[in-house]
Amino acid sequence: MAISTTAGHAPHAHGKPTGLWRWLAATNHKDIGSMYLWFSFTMFLSGGVMALCIRAELFQPGLQFFQPELFNQLTTLHGLVMVFGAIMPAFTGLANWLLPLMIGAPDMAFARMNNWSFWLLPPAAALLLISFFVPGGAAAAGWTLYAPLATQMGMGMDLTIFAIHILGVSSIMGSINIIVTILNLRAPGMTMMKMPMFAWASLITAYLIIAVMPVLAGVVTMVLTDRHFGTHFFNAAGGGDPVMYQHIFWFFGHPEVYIMALPAFGIVSHIIPTFSRKPLFGYTSMVYATSSIAVLSFMVWAHHMFTTGMPATAQLFFMYATMLIAVPTGVKVFNWIGTMWQGSMSFETPMLFAVGFVCLFTIGGLSGVTLSVAAVDIQLQDTYYVVAHFHYVLVAGALFSLFAAIYYWFPKMTGKMYSEPLGKFHFWWSMIWFNVTFFPMHFLGLAGMPRRIPDYALQFTDFNRIASIGAFCFGLGQLIFLYNMLRSIRHGQAAPHKPWEGAETLEWQIPTPAPYHSFVEAPHVEAGDNGVIHSMTGGAHH
Amino acid sequence: MAESSRADNRVLLLKLGVIACVMFAFAWALIPLYRVICEVTGINQLVKADAPAAVASDPAVTAAPVRLRFDATVQAGLPWQVRPLVGQMAAPRGEFVRVDYEITNASNREVTGQAVPRYLPAAAGNYVKKLECFCFRQQVFKPGETRRFPVVFVIDRAMPAEIGEITLAYSVFDVPGQGTP
């Protein structure tokens, strides 16, 4: 591996900029990636505080801390902040940091646009958070913002709609950057069917975002015009239909679920092979499974609407299509287990989180299969069973994969090792309390507790208490992670060039920490499946 | 980065930007599209008002009678009372059916309303051929006025046998800006 320090590679010739300007005018993919990650962690904490407010109120029957309207605002904003503020930016941040390193590109394709797409996020987040303090409070129609309830809300709804517009523009620009980078900037030898799974997952996710975020922007704009400009898109009195909102929203909403899941699949497909010291089993089928999940995700949206009263034929179609998604998802789980089989496994923190992900995500997937059956869904729709289901796929799915990713790539990003005992403690603590929080919610839903209620009948008390205790412990545990990160960045042991014995992708071929300008000269690589590098020549950094 | 690859990037950027714009437009296109799908499949009736149908009645042929149920719901903001004088009846296919609705304006102002027929099962809507209905146009009511309207229709013989019952339930809406302060 040649490390060139020759100057003259405009526009990357300058060293590291310093001070505030480095961040405000950042065009370096690593700086922007770091900002994305810190931003999303901040949003994760704010959304988490809202979740704890919800769980505090639900600790026992009766209204203790929040009036119903504020409670509804908290559930709404918790959902919006976590989906659009925490999970999506976190994956974009990781993609920013890692894609150029994985495919041998000097930076993202459009460095300045990259800067804009990040800096749109803080104002949007501010709009969401200050909406709590405007007259009438924040949006309180649930994160789905169903019309016509959404047309009744106060000014907080308008702020939310603007925030969604901004977040949408940001994620579309981020996605365009990801697609162009992957399609046009791969190093010679890094062909599409050799690309690592995270690159594949990011590419497919980016296409999904471009396809559906504009649809969300469109539908919330319609709510806005219904609110202020006398249109009747979702008002039956003017010839509209409230159910149409749900159709358009879920046309966005279901692919959105996979926008939050596919990158997680990609991350886990790196970590399991590394710590099994074996190549990923069935790389090609993984690529096809990911693509078919993406395609199928456009055909199942109405399974969120089984109780709206659609004809039996429509219910059956969406039921069958939804069940079908279990097939490619199952293939992915089997491939991961196939990778672990006959491996030489070790269980450092990233692997623990990855295995935890596979287990808990599968529980979420199996409860999803149960929900796909329309007749059963009628009983479970809008209950805590659904809340349990999507927290299994989003917290134990997306969030656990993000923790796995941060622990896994932390040495390459910072040049330091995190504390392994603290990391393992964080995993076991999260794993236990996550299940204490969310597993009882299945029982609550089955027993008949609707979601989005600030107070409940007495027979739901026990499980709510357990869930609330679990939530507070889970939330507290995330401070361990923050402490571990902050301490390790300053005082961590210097990380070796390749801290993981089985890590074979391109980002592990460069020095640690990753040079500020990496691959200013494209390397020539000879790669195998899943981006495993057999040999590399050239490739200069400084 | 070579100039040629920069140009490639620009082209791709443009293409992806166009896809995003097309998808934004698609969200809006879903509205007429939904309307068309609903009309073709009879999932929902969204049309504001329907029009008299031209039907040739053939009373010579008798078929299994269809159970009919009538109802009406007045939506928020309209101070009307709307009720069918007969709640349910059985009617043969292909014959004229008449049912009367009574509408009262329970307010002290002039009010305009519009009725929209909804059918259960939704697919039945395509087979109820109305010849006379207060839902064909907006109705203006003086303060306190009560009027009766006949609804006359024929159930198409082509209606599939598995639809043995039809519920005709009007949703009656306030027409904003007309006769209300």
Place this chain on the structure above:
Amino acid sequence: MSGKRILLSMLGGVGTVYAADFTFQPPVTPVARQIYDLHSLLLLITVTIFIVVFGVMFYAILRHRKSLGHRARPFHENTTVEIIWTVIPFLILVGMAWPATKAVLAQKSTRAEDMTIKITGYQWKWRYDYLDDGVGFVSHLATPTEALHSASAKGTHYLLEVDEPLVVPTGKKVRLLLTANDVIHSWWVPSLGVKQDAIPGFVRDAWFLVDKPGVYRGQCAELCGKDHGFMPIVVDARTPEDYAVWLAARKKLAAASADDPNKVWALADLKARGEKVFQQNCVACHQANGKGIPGAFPALDGSPIATKDKPAHIDIVLNGSKRNPAMAAWGKQLSDTDIAAVITYERNAWGNHTGDVVQPKDIKAARGGKA
């Protein structure tokens, strides 16, 4: 069971321990039973899949470890295996789809009903109309506000009790026509296996046939605003004989409670009745203290409409607010006497001491002589 109770009481800390349920409420209709059985089947299948798949994984985790000196065998492709684990899940799903399809078709079969009840969702209460019998009433949450704020004890059916339950006969196919007046609500009674959205401006239907007399409780399942959690549903299923008795009594009551609209009321009587009407219909937004909720729902205590402009007060209660859609037109839902009572109450409660008495005939006049 006792072990579970002890565990739960430990986790629950101090306070009462309630029986926790791990599955659906006992089904009392054929459809609910079908759903119950279908769910049990699905649970069995999914748990089996989970145990088999993760049994394999945990075997690998325990045996194929580096710390045990296990060497990795670098295989990474096997088309046969891929085909097998694509086809087998597919076949399992086909097997699931068969009973699932039958259940969907059963749920959708609303034909050949014995009676029809129309259900209208309002923010935040339900209206029931027995279309064949001309009986109709509104069903409100019966739990007192004090119990919510723990100022009084919570009864067994806290938040699941109403003033007027929906009474139905057992053994009869009851068809429901559902609609809503403002936003989307969802009518859900778990034991009956019915959950159907009520959509404003549209009509949907559902059905049930209860085969066991009893009281079955449910809640609104679609977020419908502030008091979404406080609009329960209670279905009281009685034998056809008991139902007939109830229906006759209900019809008589309806005839008797039609107040003489020309009766002249005394302030105290009207105010007392008005307070009841206020508690049922107005308190959710305007609050018991008449202060409303700043920013969302206006105060009545000291407001110009409720203290000065009497015709405007009558108009907004009768016809609703043009500016704020949350203020419904009560003229359609309440009798002249109830409206007169509630307006009188509002003009004489809290800090409002106008001494005004609004008589039912004033309301009749405001309606334009018709009611």
